[in-house]
Amino acid sequence: MDESSPEDKENKCTDMSDIEAAFAAVDPYTLLPTLRLAQIRPILNMPLLEDCYEIRKSPLHGLGVFATKDIPSGSLIMTEQAVWTIPKKALLKFYPFDPYGNGPSQIIEHFASSVANFSDDDDELNRIGTEAVFALDGGFEGVEDPLADLSEEELAKGLARIIAKNGKSHNYQSDERHWVAIFQDPSRLNHSCMLSAEQHIWSSFDPRDGAIIQVRAARDIELGEEVTVQYTKPFDTLEIRTAFLSFHDIVCKCTLCTGGRGRTQAADKRRTAMQKAWDSMQRNYHKLEAAIERPAGLRTVRAENEKREKCVKIARRIMENMEIIDAKLRPTDQIGSFLMWHLLQIHCEGVRIGSGDRDTIVAAIDRILAFGKTFKELHTVMFGQYVAQMVELRRKIEAAGFAGGQRA
Ligand SMILES: C[S@@+](CC[C@H](N)C(=O)[O-])C[C@H]1O[C@@H](n2cnc3c(N)ncnc32)[C@H](O)[C@@H]1O
Known part of the structure; x- marks a missing residue:
């Protein structure tokens, strides 16, 4: 039941300064360019799961990395400075x-x-x-x-x-x-189209500081299982993966590629749907930017409201796109640090600039927090911080009486 008064509805688009200020505080663009290795280090200082792998012969190719104990999802398996x-x-x-x-x-x-x-x-x-x-x-x-x-x-x-x-x-x-880094043990990670771990390189501000890699379990990995990463992009279908890998002289022997047509077709279908939603989300994001930049014409309340309505509509479409991706994502899709980070950046930015509608903003935060659960499973470090800020933002919005779109 909508308990907001008609007056509330009229006031819907006013007094957004608190929310906007709170969003500004979590704006990833203000966070990212200032990060230097020294600041990243404490994040990197997450406990390493000691002695959890060995390097030995792999059925995929040459040497590979194998779990020497059960590795829970999210564990830090390796961290190394580039050689x-x-x-x-x-x-x-x-x-x-x-x-x-x-x-x-x-x-x-x-x-x-x-x-x-x-x-x-x-x-x-x-x-x-x-x-x-x-x-x-x-x-x-x-x-x-x-x-x-x-x-x-x-x-x-x-x-x-x-x-x-x-x-x-x-x-x-x-x-x-663009740079290329060579690491020692992470170089033994073979590719799988159904990865079990994700690698993330932390490049500092300055090349003289070098680069650090983190390899984390994207799902539970059992003792004896090979730890694999994905060399291809998250939504690549078999055809695209094969083209990319063969360019690098790799004929993939992973469980998906050797698991029969039925499996690869089902995976392709799911990945294609996610790619479509992702592309649509990017387009909507650009539309949103354009809609916001465009002057409302006559500076009448009506014109301003029409512009706002349009922005809100596009912001909602962005959320729908995200929901499709969310529903279809699996930890084996290589989503952690790269994909979800960008997804949220676009989404959060889109909703922040596109909508003065408090319902949309609150719903967006809830959505982001729901994503946070997926992320917790993946333990993507940066995102962990981001979620914490979102929780704080939600708290502020509740304190300001905006929770659930109702004024207290
Ligand atoms: C970074 S190395 C991986 C470690 C390598 N197996 C070793 O012995 O050091 C990358 C090379 O491993 C091979 N490789 C990795 N994943 C593979 C896969 N799924 N199927 C076949 N060959 C693979 C390819 O030759 C590729 O160029």
């Missing part, structure tokens, strides 16, 4: 078959300055760093001492292959270039 980070564009030039005509010595120079000499006064550390990179998949299998046994070109080719097979993309906030 080597390198700008992607520079990388292009490194390839011996490079169109820019640069010699292979550049990759060796970069390797020598960033890895082999990462500790100027500790030869032992330099040796460990060098051997760690040389031992990675695709580089120098069967070569005992690459530095002594190979020509400069062979050495450069091997290093380029190591980067191509094991590099993980990331960006630094103060640097427009």
